[in-house]
Amino acid sequence: MDTSDSDTSDSTGAAGRGPGPRDEWWHANPPMLERILALSPAGMAVLDRDLCFVWVNEALERLGGLPRDQRLGKRLRDVLPLLDLKLDAQGIESRTREVLDTGRPLVDHLLRGGTKAHPHRPHAYSLSIFRLHDAANRVLGVSFIVLDVTDRWRARDRLALLNEVGAQTSSTLDVMHTAQTLADISVPRLADFVAVDLLESVIRGDTPRPGAPLHAPQLRRAGQQSIHEGVPESVAATGQAVSFHPQSPEMQCMQDGRSRLEAMPGASTSSWFATDPARTAKIQEFGFCSLILVPIRALGDVLGVVRFIRWQLRDPFEQDDLLLADEVVARAAVSIDNARRYTRQHSTALALQRSLLPRSLTGGSTLDVAWRYLPARASDGAGGDWCDVIPLSGARVAMVVGDVVGHGIDAAATMGRLRTTVRTLADMDLPPDELLAHLDDLVLRLIDEEQTADPALTPAALGATCLYAVYDPATRTCTMSRAGHPPAAVITPDGSVTFPDLPAGPPLGLGALPFESAEVDIVDGSILALYTDGLIEARDQDMGLGLSRLRTALASPGAQLDELCGTVLNDVLTGRPDDDVALLLARTHALYEDQVATWDLTSHPSVVADARSLTADRLAAWGLDGLTFTFELIVSELVTNAIRYGHGHLRLRLIRQDALICEVSDASSSSPRMRHARTTDEDGRGLFLVAQLAHRWGTRYTTDGKIVWAEERLPANGDRHRAA
Template sequence: MGTPNARPDGRDADEPWRLPAGWDWALVDHLLGRAPLGMALMDTDLRCVWLNDTLERGGGIPRAKRLGRTLGEVLPDLPAASIEANMRRVLASGEPLIDLEYRGRTAADPEHEHAYSTSFFRVDDPAGQPLGICYVVVDVTDRWRARRRMALLSEAGMRIGTTLDVARTAQELADVAVPGLADFAAVDLRESVLRGIEPAPGPVPGDPGLRRVGQRSARDDPRESYARNGEYVPVRADSPAARCLVDRRAVLEPVLDPDSVGWIARDPEVARRLRAVGLHSLMVVPIAVRDRVLGVAHFFRRGSPEPFEGDDLILAEEFVSRAAVSIDNARRFAHEHAATLALQRSLLPHGLPRQTAVEVTSRYLPADDRTGVGGDWFDVIPLSGARVALVVGDVVGHGTHAAATMGRLRASVHTLADLDMPPDELLAHLDDLVMRFVDEEGRGEGGLDTTALGASCLYAVYDPVSRVCTLARAGHPPPALVRPDGTVEFPDLPAGPPLGLGGMLFESTELELPSGTLMVLYTDGLVESRAHDIDQGLDLLGVALDRPDRPLDDICATVLDTLVRQPPEDDVALLVARTRTLDASHVVSWELPADPAVVAEARERTTRQLADWGLDDIAFTTELVVSELVTNAIRYAAGPINLRLIRDDSLICEVSDATSTSPRLRHARTSDEGGRGLFLVAQFTQRWGTRYTAGGKTIWAEQPIAAA
């Protein structure tokens, strides 16, 4: 072996290659022949001139076939071109290359891909001239697989569960698994999970009603899947999916042989698809949390010849375990979001009430799923005297608390509006109620809840007889007014503090609006977003409100298309009203002296006016109401008395005086000589009540006139 031209194995050296001069084979064999690492020596032409026993076993090629040949000639399934290029660089520069990693297959284990770490250094003769290359090879497959597994798990942690959306999370699971773990992955969930319902605990026998929610293919081959996303996926009785749904344990089918695997052989369609596509290995993992099965995940191999192994199943279970928690969180969020949305919708008006003061339409856009349902609301409230209240409000925050708080505030506004309070007084009372809400929550077990604190509200009352609109706001954006000539303005109303701060005053502003004026009330989600600030939003709103004579639905659509990105970042409430006027043909009034003799005159004037209006059928009832109300004013009030009749959808009778004493309905006893007046008014009218004015009060009563 020490002869320069003899092979290390002792065979005849008369071959087409020659050993390079300067090699001391005895020394090489003595030092490296039994080394536990794979080692080889290559000449300057990168042909193998020596290798040890470890490398011979690791490559699976006999020594006699490797000597005198290049790496690419004997191991074509390795990246030989890249490896030899690195050898040439080391040979030329003399700089060693340490720990070059690559993957490939060798004759020793042609069915599996291995990872190797190789180091190269140049071998020189005593004169410093290169004799060749020495390289050292270590099989690092286990290290590479562990590192790859950690990388895949890290990727899964970052990519699975990025949103609170069930379908998106299922698709993320499939995306992470392909191509790192499988060539095709499919995720099927129970329909109840997609509806946000928590499944019952325990096994799932029979067909659980699965839907394909996510899938991913490394080759984008539609033949790999027998269901598209959203389609029903049947579960065959003896399939791996059925088994794992029952015992909640993952199933590994290393080899999918259509001829030998029973559940495949019994289903010709599945067997045909497997043969056509080449799917040859399968893992099925139940998606489960807290003993509840949400669905199953399928993983197939097709391109790589290696079947799935136990380590692959462990990795798949890790993926699915992380996805299951995220899917369940998304399911719970979807359930709570649906409940909150249902609560919010139940608390918002389902239809705008009938009234003639304004033509009105509305839109409500909930925020997207990432933000959640908010507490915006709007209302149209008919008031006495044919007036109408227009309301928009916004509760800070999102979720169930915001929706519930919105419902409480909306109910409170209705109650205060029924008392016919001026807008500034109504907001003052609402401010007190919000402080009470916060105080009540602070005394509860859940601690302080400030959801209602900082809520905003805009309250406007429009009178179609006087054409005066009275407005007040509590920390809310001003309305937009569009005059009939198209002029857009945002009136400079006193801002007022948000609700719940206390100790500050609210002020009202009166504006006279001609018939046909547009009043646009909205929440800040319409004019404020990440794309633009509120000033830009108001400018855009003004542009969208051109041509005010258009149908209100068209105006709403234009406003939303111009200002709101889909889905909206915040809830948007929009209320658009066009004012109307009740002219002299619908309203009459008389000022009466405080003399009992005038009661008969009031009845006579009323009768004549009802005849002019064609309302003779309710003349008797109206005479009775007028008589009682005027008599009550003469007896208990002071100053001039005003009688006004308004013909609207109903007949409204109003009697005003200069005192603030409120009448009280009571039941007279048999022996009483009086006390039955307001009781009779309440019996013969549809509604009645009292509202206070700056100069006194007005008692009003309404009678339906539809039949007449």
């Protein structure tokens, strides 16, 4: 190449500094320049316009494993297939031709591929190509520079693998899913087969006992992945128990907490895949199977062991692979331990919640009841939803459904306190709106306690919603009151669904507005549906759409309650709910005329005898002569007390249902109180006798007075139900 022209000085005086001492040295030492290029650690070559090699340095000669004399004068497309490198010859020539035609250089283009000696071990090369001109700016050809950047590429790939393991395994709080994610990421980037075996206690969420002996039944396959589809029968499936000999490398790895790198002969490992002849033949062909064992450790506890196996990749594991496997497992172990801790907390919260929920619900002969409780997704934790059915006096039944804000143990504990409080207040026979007012006072006290301990908490984070309903089979009405809760649904026997217009009321814990009740007439045989907002609301669904789906699902005339519960959950929910779901369905059974007897009485003392006579006649008509003496005495005492301490007209009502019920009402709001009379007292023993004779007794207040009632169990052969 002619370098005497003045234009060369301009071009070689790079950086635009013009001619100077450097240019004189440059022109005076072409042999030195050629020597520098020849000894450069970067592979370099010059090709002419036909892409034939005209110059190759020693580094490129070593890189491709092909002598210089077998390259010079030959086209690029003919030389590349002869090299030890397994690269895309057609693609490289295409890019080189593009640089020659356009003059646009190709800089730091990454090439990846193996070598003929190591076809399964990828290498990485940085390729730069630029066009060459002479002094007259005529195109002479191209030059390219190749650098082996395998170490840099592998370091970057390993860093990316570690980042991916840390990010993806921490995206879930499920132990099994976390273990499977570890296996999925590691194949094929690190191994051909990965198996993650965890202690049974870890999968349950328990803390491994330090120094406890490790036996085969305590280990379970939590996740595995292979470069081949399916798993041989000789390999444990995910979820199955795995067994290792006490002296096996796996057990020793867990005992001493140290990783191991082993190369096993193909003959000894082919039986490991005995049911896969093709895989066995592949192992035998390569002659070995390389194995890495890494214990899963977190905060000093050994949680399990991971096996990394290579048989498809020709190169066995190296020490660098062991270090990488250690770091991969270490990052995943943090996520597995977090998932284990969450599993334990979630299981504890669910156990607490289920222990606080009713074992069974029954409405006696007044209501047929079916219910479902469905916890939210594991990532959200146990919630504070509950439902309950509470028998009341006078054959009435209360139904309640509630939802505590938040999730976890605190929400479950608060739910238990509210449920207990509701049952206590229900025993006092309070009207629904008054019961919610007392419940609101309790929630306000709980909020004050929590805010005293943690001032950052807001009332909205500690509140609850509730719907309380009382069904009276005698009047065939249902009185409801709600505190920020979704409305109940009423399904008539013909399948029509309505949502009664109930005053919404504020959520519990605000203490701002009063609660109101509404009375709804209920056709005999109708179904009352109470539920929590987790059934009709979701992140991708508003309440309106949820109510529409619920209406459609409930419109099933004649459906069995258990079957209807399943239909509602399947049709309304689009997947695992974001929040807990409590669903309560109750079919009503009204009292018929021959089950209720009512008499209006005057306040004259002589009416007591009449009351006894009316009671005896009615019990005889009901075939309950055996209870006549007892109930005559109970009625006599209750009517006498009403005459003596009450005022206004009296009413006596007898109800035959699951029990025989006596009710005496008057216009006084004074509460009767049982006394323990002394031996010298002439009176004061009436309510004491009632308490001794009746199964239970009590008082409930009405808008125009009170009702004192007493219940007695029917005989085992008593006729409790009206004949069909």
